[in-house]
Amino acid sequence: MTLASIALLNLRRRKAKAAFVLAGLVIGVSTVVGLISLIETMTQDINHKLEKYGANILVVPRTENLSLSYEGLSLGGVSFETREIPEADLAAIRTIKNAANVAAVGPLVLGVVEVAGQRVLLAGMDFSSARVLKPWWRIGGGPAGSGGRLKGQGSPPGPDGLLLGAEAAGVLGLKPGDKVEIKGRSLTVSGVLEPTGSQDDQLIFSRLALAQQILGKPGQVSMAEVAALCTACPIDEMVEQITKVLPGAKVMAIQQVVRGRMETLGHFRKFAYGVSLIISLVGGLVVLVTMMGSVRERTGEIGVFRAIGFRRSHVMRVVLTEAAIISALAGGLGYLIGLGLSWAALPVFGHGASAAPAVDPLLAGAAMGLALIIGLAASLYPAALAARLDPNQALRAL
Amino acid sequence: MSHLRAENLVKNYGGGSAAVQALAGVSFEVASGEFVAVTGPSGSGKSTILSILGGLNTPSSGRYLVDDIDVYDLSQDRRADFRREFLGFVFQDFHLVPYLTLIENAMLPLATLRLGRRQKRRLAGEALERVGLARLAERRPALVSGGEKERAAIARAVVNRPLILLADEPTGNLDSRTGREVMDLFQSLNREGMTIVMVTHSAEAAASADRRLGISDGRLAEDTAAGPGCPSLVQAAFA
Numbered sequence: 220m221t222l223a224s225i226a227l228l229n230l231r232r233r234k235a236k237a238a239f240v241l242a243g244l245v246i247g248v249s250t251v252v253g254l255i256s257l258i259e260t261m262t263q264d265i266n267h268k269l270e271k272y273g274a275n276i277l278v279v280p281r282t283e284n285l286s287l288s289y290e291g292l293s294l295g296g297v298s299f300e301t302r303e304i305p306e307a308d309l310a311a312i313r314t315i316k317n318a319a320n321v322a323a324v325g326p327l328v329l330g331v332v333e334v335a336g337q338r339v340l341l342a343g344m345d346f347s348s349a350r351v352l353k354p355w356w357r358i359g360g361g362p363a364g365s366g367g368r369l370k371g372q373g374s375p376p377g378p379d380g381l382l383l384g385a386e387a388a389g390v391l392g393l394k395p396g397d398k399v400e401i402k403g404r405s406l407t408v409s410g411v412l413e414p415t416g417s418q419d420d421q422l423i424f425s426r427l428a429l430a431q432q433i434l435g436k437p438g439q440v441s442m443a444e445v446a447a448l449c450t451a452c453p454i455d456e457m458v459e460q461i462t463k464v465l466p467g468a469k470v471m472a473i474q475q476v477v478r479g480r481m482e483t484l485g486h487f488r489k490f491a492y493g494v495s496l497i498i499s500l501v502g503g504l505v506v507l508v509t510m511m512g513s514v515r516e517r518t519g520e521i522g523v524f525r526a527i528g529f530r531r532s533h534v535m536r537v538v539l540t541e542a543a544i545i546s547a548l549a550g551g552l553g554y555l556i557g558l559g560l561s562w563a564a565l566p567v568f569g570h571g572a573s574a575a576p577a578v579d580p581l582l583a584g585a586a587m588g589l590a591l592i593i594g595l596a597a598s599l600y601p602a603a604l605a606a607r608l609d610p611n612q613a614l615r616a617l
Numbered sequence: 618m619s620h621l622r623a624e625n626l627v628k629n630y631g632g633g634s635a636a637v638q639a640l641a642g643v644s645f646e647v648a649s650g651e652f653v654a655v656t657g658p659s660g661s662g663k664s665t666i667l668s669i670l671g672g673l674n675t676p677s678s679g680r681y682l683v684d685d686i687d688v689y690d691l692s693q694d695r696r697a698d699f700r701r702e703f704l705g706f707v708f709q710d711f712h713l714v715p716y717l718t719l720i721e722n723a724m725l726p727l728a729t730l731r732l733g734r735r736q737k738r739r740l741a742g743e744a745l746e747r748v749g750l751a752r753l754a755e756r757r758p759a760l761v762s763g764g765e766k767e768r769a770a771i772a773r774a775v776v777n778r779p780l781i782l783l784a785d786e787p788t789g790n791l792d793s794r795t796g797r798e799v800m801d802l803f804q805s806l807n808r809e810g811m812t813i814v815m816v817t818h819s820a821e822a823a824a825s826a827d828r829r830l831g832i833s834d835g836r837l838a839e840d841t842a843a844g845p846g847c848p849s850l851v852q853a854a855f856a
Contacts, residue, residue, distance in 0.1 A: 220724035220737055225717075232716035523712045526673060527726045527773070528701020530694045611673040614708065 222533060226540035233513065237545055240509045240594075244549030245556060247502025248590045252557025254491035256576045257564055262484060276445035276458060278312075280304050281469045303328075303439035304468050306427075312445060315460035317453065322446040323351035326427055329441040330434035332401050334423065335391050341401070342422045343430020346375035351446045357413040358382065378426060380409035386420040402433050499593055506597035510542065514605045525610035538602035539595060546594025550587035557586065621647040621670060621781070621812070626679035628665050628835075639665040641835040642679070647814060649780070652807040654826035655816045662835040663816040664785060670814055671704060671783050672696045683781075701726060705774030705811075707784035711766040713758040713773070719765075720745060720754035723772045730777075744772040748802060764795035771802060775811070782806060784815040788822045800825040 230237045280302045312324050325348040332341045349356060358374060376382045383393055388411040393399065397408045406425070414420055431437050447457055454472045461470045514521070521534055529537075561576040628640040639662045647653050655663045668674035669681055672688050681688050683703070691699060700706075705726075713722045723741035730737075745751050748768040758766055767787060774782055784803070788796035800822055807813050807827075817823050831839025 220721055220728045220734075220741075222728055225725075225728060228716055228721070519712065520714055523708070523714065524725070525697065526671065526700065526706050526708075528697050528699075528704075529729060530697045532694075533697075533729050611668045614668075614673070614712070 222536045223540050226537050226544060229517075229537075230541055230544060236509055236513055237541075240506050240542075240545050241549050241552075243502045243505025243509070244546060244590050244594055245553045247499045247593060248549055248553025248586050249556035249560060250498045251495040251589060252554050252582060252586050253560035253564065254495055254557075255582060256558055256561035256579070258484070258488050258491055259579075259582075260561065260565060260576045261487075265484060275447055275454065275473045276461065277471045277473060278304065278309070278443040278445060278461060278465060278468045279471070280441070281467055302467075303436055303441055304443065304465070306431075306438050306440045308465055308467070309440065309443050311464035312443075312461055315457065315464060317447075317457050317460060320447045320457065323348040323444075325349070325352040325444040325446075326440040327442050327444065328427060328430045328434060328436055328439060330430070330436065332423075332433060334399055334401055335393070337391060339387055339391070340422050341430055341433065342424050343427040343434070344424055345427050348444075348446075349375065352444050353419070355415060356419075358410040359413045374410060376409040376425060377407075378429060379404075379406050380425070381406050382424040383408055383411045384420040384422045384424075385412055385414040387423050404433065499589070503593045503597040506542070506594055507600065510538065510598045510601035511604070514538065514601045517605070518608060519614065521605050521608050522610045522612075522614040525608065526614060531606035534606045534608075535602040538605050539598055542594045542598035542602075543591060546590040547587060549594065550590030551583075553590060554583045554586035620649055620684050621814070622680075622682045622685075623666070623669070624680040624682070626666070626669060626681065627677045628662070628669065628674065629677045639835055640669075640676070640679075643832070643835070643837050644679075645830055645837060645840060647812060649812055650807070650810050651828060652803065652813045652826045653815070653828045653830060654823035655814065655830045655832060656818070656820075656823050657832035657838070659818075661832045663832050666832065667783055667785050667814065667816045670781075671706060672700050701729065701777065703780050705777070705779035705782045707767075707770050707774045707782065707787050709786040709789050711758070711763075711770040711790075713766055713769055715758055718755050718757055719750060719761065719769045719772070722758070722769055723776050725773055726777045741772070741776055744776040745769070747775065748772045763790050764792075764798065767791055767795070767799055768802070771799070775806060779811070781812045781814070784813065786817055787815060788817065788819050793821070796822060 282302065306326055309324055309326055312318075312321060315321070325345055328343040330341055331338055333339070381399065383391070388394065388408075391399075393408050393411075395408050395410050399406050399408065406429075412419060412424075425433070427440075431439065445457075445461070447454060458470045458472050462468070524534055524537070525531075558576055558578065565576065623643055623645050626640050626643045627638070630637045630639055643662070643666065655666055657663050665674060669676050672691075675689050683699075688696060688699060713719075714725065717725070720738065720741050723744050724737050727737045727740060732740075742751065742754065745754050748771050750765060750768050750772060753761055753765060753769075758769065761769070767790070771787075774784075782803070787799055787803070791799060796819065803813055803815065804825055813826070815822065815826060823829050829839065829841045830837060
């Protein structure tokens with residue numbers, strides 16, 4: 220017979236009250252776990268999707284001129300004829316503090332060329348970074364280029380090859396295998412991009428070195444796209460870091476989509492935490508009221524304990540041990556039920572989410588901790604009340 | 618050894634015009650090894666005396682000393698320790714904890730002690746055997762008779778081998794035959810050296826005691842004898 224066994228035996232005797240306290244805590248803990256698990260799963264899913272957006276930082280030459288284009292409508296033809304960035308300088312991007320978050324750097328040289336009597340924009344790029352920077356690209360038709368295959372995308376052009384945007388191919392009347400001449404160089408159309416719905420549809424692409432030669436910009440790039448993986452990356456900080464290492468360039472974050480999504484999720488997160496807090500408080504109140512009732516019911520018993528030599532702290536320990544046993548049970552059950560709830564709720568809240576809630580030992584530990592904190596905090600007052608009972612009055616109350 | 622001394626004990630309940638004086642200056646001494654019956658009509662203050670002797674009820678004035686230690690000068694925790702180590706209580710309505718078996722009830726005073734489970738069980742088993750309840754050790758109180766409950770309550774009171782046993786109407790809920798058995802048990806414990814103070818209405822039970830203190834209207838109306846002062850185990854623990 221120990222204080223713990225008294226607590227355990229009392230719980231067994233008062234099953235209904237114990238079950239009520241357990242239910243209050245389980246509802247609180249499972250709701251918190253369910254919401255957090257759901258948010259984490261949705262965050263992971265959005266992170267995963269955001270990674271597919273490709274570049275989220277642009278590096279362009281610094282210019283004093285105002286832009287003459289808006290939403291793709293160009294009001295002047297000089298915007299690509301500005302200063303360039305030395306290609307070698309881009310290596311500095313890999314030296315920033317958050318270099319580990321840089322998934323790809325895609326240099327791009329741009330210039331207007333004439334093809335089949337039409338002025339068209341030629342973009343020279345590093346196709347090895349296209350898988351990360353342009354994951355939506357699909358190269359259709361044509362013989363395999365000599366530049367290997369982009370995983371799941373098709374073959375990029377070889378050293379003398381061209382890749383045409385879908386619209387450019389239509390306007391120029393070119394198809395894979397056709398020969399074109401640009402500034403005296405004979406080049407082969409190695410593939411046509413499937414429509415992307417972006418400006419890429421109107422461009423023709425070649426390898427960076429080839430475009431630099433054709434455009435007369437050796438060792439120069441017009442801009443660079445940077446893909447920073449994971450939404451938790453400090454994009455603003457990374458922009459600052461890249462600006463520092465490339466003082467001659469203007470570095471911009473393409474943040475609208477990221478920010479919009481993350482803000483929505485942030486609002487949902489705040490709402491979920493608010494709901495969790497309220498439900499935890501309600502759970503705590505259930506424990507408080509039930510434990511108060513239990514202590515009042517046991518006035519005589521506590522009087523006996525005190526009369527036979529239990530100190531106040533012994534009485535408190537009996538009550539708090541009961542609370543701890545129920546809380547620990549509620550923590551475990553609440554975690555499992557919460558995880559189940561998040562599984563059930565994901566199809567409703569996370570449309571098309573590819574991730575699924577996973578067993579998270581940290582969250583399980585936090586659930587246990589939360590249940591113990593709520594259970595013990597809510598039982599502290601009833602326990603103190605029990606300990607303060609005047610043994611003489613408690614015995615007379617019998 | 619345990620020498621109890623009550624000095625001019627006064628106890629008032631409530632305040633103002635509603636105040637009730639339960640004890641109006643009671644003084645007496647109980648020597649170590651005495652068996653004392655406190656008698657008197659209902660409301661005379663008998664139970665108040667017993668609760669003060671048990672360290673459960675702080676007197677409004679006066680002192681209560683055990684082996685020259687003023688019990689109400691001790692802190693709450695030390696007074697709890699005093700009760701656990703030196704006192705055994707037998708309550709009028711037994712006050713057994715209903716969800717514990719008789720042996721678990723008997724083990725209750727040992728719950729806070731650092732003894733092994735087996736040792737606690739052995740001591741409780743011995744106490745139950747002492748009162749003739751070893752065969753009912755695993756029964757819950759609801760499944761035994763009133764006399765058996767009383768015996769179980771006595772087993773719980775003596776499990777930690779206290780120097781002083783305080784009993785409130787121990788035969789009040791028992792038939793006369795069972796009441797006599799309980800008194801035989803008390804006499805047996807007293808012969809082993811245990812000091813017993815028993816509150817009772819019953820003249821037959823009071824006759825089992827060595828000495829009778831008669832209380833009337835909160836005052837000591839009768840004292841049939843007085844015991845000698847004694848050396849002290851309590852003093853050693855609480856001085």
